[in-house]
Amino acid sequence: MTALAQRFGLTDDQDATMELVLTSERLELRKRDEPKLGAIFVDFVGGVMDHRRRFGGGRGEAVAKAVGVRGKALPDVVDATAGLGRDAFVLASLGCRVRMFERHPVVAALLADGLDRAYKSVEMGGWMRERLTLLHCSSLDALANVQPRPDVVYLDPMYPHRQKSALVKKEMRVFQSLVGADDDADALLVPARALAVRRVVVKRPDYAPPLAGIVAHAQVSTKNHRFDIYTPAEAPIGRHSLTYPA
Ligand SMILES: C[S@@+](CC[C@H](N)C(=O)[O-])C[C@H]1O[C@@H](n2cnc3c(N)ncnc32)[C@H](O)[C@@H]1O
Numbered sequence: 001m002t003a004l005a006q007r008f009g010l011t012d013d014q015d016a017t018m019e020l021v022l023t024s025e026r027l028e029l030r031k032r033d034e035p036k037l038g039a040i041f042v043d044f045v046g047g048v049m050d051h052r053r054r055f056g057g058g059r060g061e062a063v064a065k066a067v068g069v070r071g072k073a074l075p076d077v078v079d080a081t082a083g084l085g086r087d088a089f090v091l092a093s094l095g096c097r098v099r100m101f102e103r104h105p106v107v108a109a110l111l112a113d114g115l116d117r118a119y120k121s122v123e124m125g126g127w128m129r130e131r132l133t134l135l136h137c138s139s140l141d142a143l144a145n146v147q148p149r150p151d152v153v154y155l156d157p158m159y160p161h162r163q164k165s166a167l168v169k170k171e172m173r174v175f176q177s178l179v180g181a182d183d184d185a186d187a188l189l190v191p192a193r194a195l196a197v198r199r200v201v202v203k204r205p206d207y208a209p210p211l212a213g214i215v216a217h218a219q220v221s222t223k224n225h226r227f228d229i230y231t232p233a234e235a236p237i238g239r240h241s242l243t244y245p246a
Contacts, residue, residue: 004113008105008136018178020106027113029106029174037170040178042084042114044128045121049086053093063087066201066220066227067152069094075151075198080139080188084175085111085132087156087203092131099150100132101139104179108136140184143191153192155211156203157185186212193233200230 001022004010010020021028021039028039043049059069068075074095079088082100084107092098102108111134118128135142143153160181161172189212192200202211204226210216216228 004109007112008109010105010109018106018174020109026117027110029110029178031174031177034174037174040084040110040171040174042110044085044089044114044118045124049089052090056090059094061090062220062222062225062227063090063154063201063203064094066203066229067091067096067154068199069096076148077152077154078143078146078150078195079154079156080143080192081155081157081182081185082111082134083107083156083179085114085134087154088132091154092128095131097131098133099146100134101137101142102134103136103138105136106178108134112136140187140191143188143195146195149195149197151196151198153196153200154203155185155188155192155200157182157188157211159185159205159208161205189214189230190233193230196232198232200232202228202230204228 001020004022004027017033018029018031021030026041026043028041030039031037058064067077069091074097077088077091077096077098079091079098079100082088082102085100088098088100100111102111115128115132115134118132119125121128158176158179158181161176189200189202202216204210206221206224206226210228214230217231218229220227220229
């Protein structure tokens with residue numbers, strides 16, 4: 001725990017409403033005043049994520065289509081708002097290299113713990129180490145200095161939930177109260193478009209306006225979300241520039 005605390009600059013605050021607990025299995029985030037909400041943790045090896053990898057939509061998943069996984073094309077991705085790494089894991093399990101950036105120290109610690117356990121897995125450790133990595137940083141600064149440039153920059157900033165709180169999944173409520181809204185998210189679009197070689201993909205709830213008010217050049221829609229797709233800054237706006245590979 002001390003190593004994690006040092007790595008992510010975590011400090012002890014007995015008055016905090018949430019706590020990080022290192023159990024014999026994993027690092028968990030718990031809400032002290034609402035224990036019934038359950039713990040948040042990252043598990044790529046078992047549970048929901050493993051089930052999604054084995055039995056989910058694979059290349060048919062909307063995030064894969066939006067990023068441009070098609071035929072032999074396996075885009076190199078920077079996920080600049082990694083969160084709990086779910087979208088990044090879907091893309092990595094399909095074969096994409098994904099560099100995850102996460103700025104919140106507690107979220108980054110949970111993600112690092114989940115990654116460390118996956119790296120040790122006999123079944124998936126090899127490809128996970130090669131394809132999925134984490135940098136604890138703010139993408140607002142980091143996107144200006146990424147080498148090599150990725151094919152795709154993926155953005156999924158927090159957006160205020162419209163549903164009544166009782167309808168929002170318990171886990172999502174804990175996560176939202178930890179991270180809050182990413183009010184500065186609009187500022188990510190320009191550096192993301194400057195960095196991406198092929199496209200920028202922005203995940204939004206279906207009711208949310210486009211990031212920075214900039215209308216997307218293409219979209220992939222699901223029941224509750226849409227993936228707004230933007231051409232890179234230097235590319236002409238046109239359908240051909242959204243095709244991968246060009
Ligand atoms: C909605 S969550 C992402 C969920 C993720 N796509 C997944 O599948 O688990 C948004 C995350 O982006 C992070 N974030 C927002 N702005 C960021 C920035 N400028 N740099 C790095 N991380 C950022 C937040 O801390 C939060 O953890």
